[in-house]
Amino acid sequence: xxxxxxxxxxxxxxxxxxxxxxxxxxxxxxxxxxxxxxxxxxxxxxxxxxxxxxxxxxxxxxxxxxxxxxxxxxxxxxxxxxxxxxxxxxxxxxxxxxxxxxxxxxxxxxxxxxxxxxxxxxxxxxxxxxxxxxxxxxxxxxxxxxxxxxxxxxxxxxxxxxxxxxxxxxxxxxxxxxxxxxxxxxxxxxxxxxxxxxxxxxxxxxxxxxxxxxxxxxxxxxxxxxxxxxxxxxxxxxxxxxxxxxxxxxxxxxxxxxxxxxxxxxxxxxxxxxxxxxxxxxxxxxxxxxxxxxxxxxxxxxxxxxxxxxxx
Amino acid sequence: xxxxxxxxxxxxxxxxxxxxxxxxxxxxxxxxxxxxxxxxxxxxxxxxxxxxxxxxxxxxxxxxxxxxxxxxxxxxxxxxxxxxxxxxxxxxxxxxxxxxxxxxxxxxxxxxxxxxxxxxxxxxxxxxxxxxxxxxxxxxxxxxxxxxxxxxxxxxxxxxxxxxxxxxxxxxxxxxxxxxxxxxxxxxxxxxxxxxxxxxxxxxxxxxxxxxxxxxxxxxxxxxxxxxxxxxxxxxxxxxxxxxxxxxxxxxxxxxxxxxxxxxxxxxxxxxxxxxxxxxxxxxxxxxxx
Numbered sequence: 391x392x393x394x395x396x397x398x399x400x401x402x403x404x405x406x407x408x409x410x411x412x413x414x415x416x417x418x419x420x421x422x423x424x425x426x427x428x429x430x431x432x433x434x435x436x437x438x439x440x441x442x443x444x445x446x447x448x449x450x451x452x453x454x455x456x457x458x459x460x461x462x463x464x465x466x467x468x469x470x471x472x473x474x475x476x477x478x479x480x481x482x483x484x485x486x487x488x489x490x491x492x493x494x495x496x497x498x499x500x501x502x503x504x505x506x507x508x509x510x511x512x513x514x515x516x517x518x519x520x521x522x523x524x525x526x527x528x529x530x531x532x533x534x535x536x537x538x539x540x541x542x543x544x545x546x547x548x549x550x551x552x553x554x555x556x557x558x559x560x561x562x563x564x565x566x567x568x569x570x571x572x573x574x575x576x577x578x579x580x581x582x583x584x585x586x587x588x589x590x591x592x593x594x595x596x597x598x599x600x601x602x603x604x605x606x607x608x609x610x611x612x613x614x615x616x617x618x619x620x621x622x623x624x625x626x627x628x629x630x631x632x633x634x635x636x637x638x639x640x641x642x643x644x645x646x647x648x649x650x651x652x653x654x655x656x657x658x659x660x661x662x663x664x665x666x667x668x669x670x671x672x673x674x675x676x677x678x679x680x681x682x683x684x685x686x687x688x689x690x691x692x693x694x695x696x697x698x699x700x701x702x
Numbered sequence: 703x704x705x706x707x708x709x710x711x712x713x714x715x716x717x718x719x720x721x722x723x724x725x726x727x728x729x730x731x732x733x734x735x736x737x738x739x740x741x742x743x744x745x746x747x748x749x750x751x752x753x754x755x756x757x758x759x760x761x762x763x764x765x766x767x768x769x770x771x772x773x774x775x776x777x778x779x780x781x782x783x784x785x786x787x788x789x790x791x792x793x794x795x796x797x798x799x800x801x802x803x804x805x806x807x808x809x810x811x812x813x814x815x816x817x818x819x820x821x822x823x824x825x826x827x828x829x830x831x832x833x834x835x836x837x838x839x840x841x842x843x844x845x846x847x848x849x850x851x852x853x854x855x856x857x858x859x860x861x862x863x864x865x866x867x868x869x870x871x872x873x874x875x876x877x878x879x880x881x882x883x884x885x886x887x888x889x890x891x892x893x894x895x896x897x898x899x900x901x902x903x904x905x906x907x908x909x910x911x912x913x914x915x916x917x918x919x920x921x922x923x924x925x926x927x928x929x930x931x932x933x934x935x936x937x938x939x940x941x942x943x944x945x946x947x948x949x950x951x952x953x954x955x956x957x958x959x960x961x962x963x964x965x966x967x968x969x970x971x972x973x974x975x976x977x978x979x980x981x982x983x984x985x986x987x988x989x990x991x992x
Contacts, residue, residue, distance in 0.1 A: 395814070397892075398813050398814055398815065398892070399813075399814070399815040399816065401809075401813055401891075401892040401893075402809045402813035402814065402815030402818065403809075403815055405805045405806065405808050405809035405813065405892070405896070406805070406806050406809040406810070406815075406821070408801075408802045408805060408806075408862075409802040409803060409805060409806035409862055409867060410806065410821065411862075412802065412858075412861060412862025413825065413828075413862055413864060415843075416836070416840055416843075416858075416859045416860075416862060417828050417831075417836055417862075417864065418824065418828065419839075420835075420836040420838075420839035420840050420843070421828065421831060421835060421836060421839075423839035423842070423843075424835050424836060424838055424839045427838060427839060427842070434842070434845065489726070490726075490727070490730055493723045493726050493727050494727070496723070498723070498724075498727065503731075504727055504730075504731055505978075506974070506975075506978075507731045507734045507735065508730065508731070508734055509974070510734060510738065510971075511734070513917060513970050513971070513974050514921075514967050514970065515920070515921045515938065515939055515942070515963070515966050515967060515970070516921055516923060516939070517921075517923060517938075517939040517940075517942045517943050517963075517966075518942065518963035518964075518966055518967060521942065521946060521959050521960070521963050522737055522738075522740075522741050522960070522963060523737070524946075525740075525741075525744065525956050525959070525960065526737060526740065528956075530753075531752060531753050531953075531956075533736075533737070533740045533760065536759075536760045537760075540760070571733065571734075571737070574730070575730065575734065580982055604719075632832075633832050633833065633834065636923075636924055637923055637924075640923075640927075640943065641943055641946065655834065658834050658838075659924070662838055662841065662928075663928060668838065668842065671834075671838055672835075672838050672839070674834075675832065675834040675835040675837075675838055676835060678832045678834060678835070679831055679832050679835050682830065682832055683830060686830055
């Protein structure tokens, strides 16, 4: 007869076992393997060659040429730039989400219908969304250019269709508009709505007695009260943004034109799958990890100062 | 008199505010609907009639309405196989993930054993690591195991989740211990407590996790793309993308593509309509994203 504490230990390990095995083989060991891979040069065919930090030097380093400094991997830095540029839509997405949440935070007829409509892109298969917008952005037959030309007819201007996905000028804005459409009524709006519903009504009532209008009430009550949620959403969006853009690039643009829509994530895929640079792709993945980790840690240490927490 | 006037003004103000709110909500809803309406409209057009000569002539209601795309979509590519693959993979992953997460969460929240805190911390620590860091070595492992292009590769590596474990553990912690103690006195063992006390009390949390895992897997793209080569092993998202690749050198058959896209949306919409409550609650509870 086992002692009850020994029994509990055995039960604990048994309950944990299936999950832990999976965790070990598909998360914990891969993290270590990934570090090792980032130190080798390997095309998955010949034997891997240990190269030390060469991948990271190629990735992040610079060299002098004709007295000027050049990055060793200009494509990588271009992709970093693309990724950051595409993230510029995040504040717009958040503002629209908050605006929609504010509108929905009251008794509304047909609220369920609105909620489903706004949420539709979020629950739709991303490939279907990308195909839909690929078609909408079609230069010769797409909906958006149809509407633009129609508007031109209406205003007696000869407006021309825009080469949405095929020009370096428009390719990024196109993906950002699509991203806004997908994100504005999704998870973030629901998080904002939950935050708004958590603001105590007494605060508004007190402000009303003092003669505050909607504008005052928003900036001196709502905005500070929901700031933890706003901050959380912003951090998650930035972390997600660094890892985004794969599907759009794969389906809609192939990363082009002229690599203008290749994000870090798509570059990782290219190195891993298209060019068989396994070690190099692992090095890029670790770069993303360091960025995400830094954001998280800075958020932990200093985030509290930007946010106002209220305790009851 | 003055109070009457201020009341009146307040009334008008609130009515104007309400109208404005509805205006913006409806504007937003229309913005949401138009692309989907265009999707549906396109799906009802045969190949040639999608390519109109005058770009400013949008035909919203096709004449005649052509349903052929919804039939052809099953013939041009093995769409039914994609569908079955997706259903099978999604069901297997969801079942495995929820079951293993619940078991591990029970161990973490209720059972004492050496190393528990350390293991739990390692779970937490890995949750911050970007997917691509582990994706690359797991992809290599699939080659080593010889699992590429098998259902094993589509299911097993994604059947375990630190996030699900964490979420359920947090929920199990809130369940009062008195009930378990009563069950223990009645001679229930740990398995009995788990299946008869903990699980029935966690239906909402389990349903929430189920909906999230199922939806997340249904739309997952990069992993199935990496580990499948043959058409017969593709899941719906990858299959849809393959559809488009068929037309690399010509204008795609947009009607067919849109019909295919719409068909993939149906199961999710059903899940969402029935599981909306769990979904919204789940987002509020955890702030997790698909």
